[in-house]
Amino acid sequence: MRIALIGADGQLGSELLKVLGDDEVTPLYYPDFDITKSEPTRQALRDIAAEVVINTAAYHRVDECEDNPELPFLVNAIAVRSLALIAQEFNFILVHFSTDYVFDGKKGRPYVEEDPPCPLNVYGVSKLAGEIFIQTNLERYFLIRTCGLYGAAGSKEKGYNFVDRMIELENEGRLLRVVDDQRVTPTSAEELAQRVSELIRTPHFGLYHLTNEGECTWYEFAREIFSLLGKKPRLEPVDSRTFRAKARRPSYSVLENRKAKAVGLTPFSPWSEALRNYLGKRGYLSP
DSSP states (O other): OEEEEETTTSHHHHHHHHHTTTSEEEEEOTTTSOTTSHHHHHHHHHHHTOSEEEEOOOOOOHHHHHHOTHHHHIIIIIHHHHHHHHHHHHTOEEEEEEEGGGSOSOSOSOBOTTSOOOOSSHHHHHHHHHHHHHHHHOSSEEEEEEOSEEOTTOOTTTSSOHHHHHHHHHHTTOOEEEEOSOEEOOEEHHHHHHHHHHHTTSSOOEEEEOOOBSOEEHHHHHHHHHHHHTOOOOEEEEOGGGGTOSSOOOSBOOBOOHHHHHTTOOOOOBHHHHHHHHHHHTTOSOO
16 A cells, blocks of 8 residues: 655654555655645645555644644644645545544543534644544545554654653652543554554544543553552642643543444553553563
């Protein structure tokens, strides 16, 4: 399969590059390939002539989005619309990633693909706009919402992922104050990449929720990290108001992989099992 992979050096993109090793993959990197520049993007994708284009590019500095909404809308919505129109023109399948932040968290139980979105912050609105542009312009697409992503490459914008950051701060002897009133599903970028590779070889187009199984708060996630490492850090649960973040976060944004199960995709592992696997591969756990 001929695949163009946008953001191939990012947290998810780098994992996709590994699992797509048997395919003919053209990796595309920012700033040489910038999805906000529509005509160069069109020309490059025309020349590659891929059957599938996977877009992992996004602007997700959630709090900064509140002060500068133009940038997230440019990257997460307008550029995604351009990709959808290019996909329409050149007849390739577009794979795009969205977020649990399209929901407001008021449901209190796992969200399924049919639940109506209601984002609380600018970032969530911009991602929802990107979803709508894809759904209104294309029939052959895979639109994937995920939650709490972490991978070895770390977030390109943040420079780290939650797991590695917690371990680093604990090694420095810091007091770790972690939010305990937001329920999520931490998701392994490695497992997500494996499921995406499987999904794009099917004819089952549409919107999917893809995360590891189960749920926890960020505090519970941090606690499990150190439990697996056999450490007793200075770890303190706090509520969301402690950090006075500009952007509101949903208190409950767990996603149910209902459609993935319906089409027979390989099940995700529980989040704690995926975490153990990650810690082992990163060398944090002794063999």
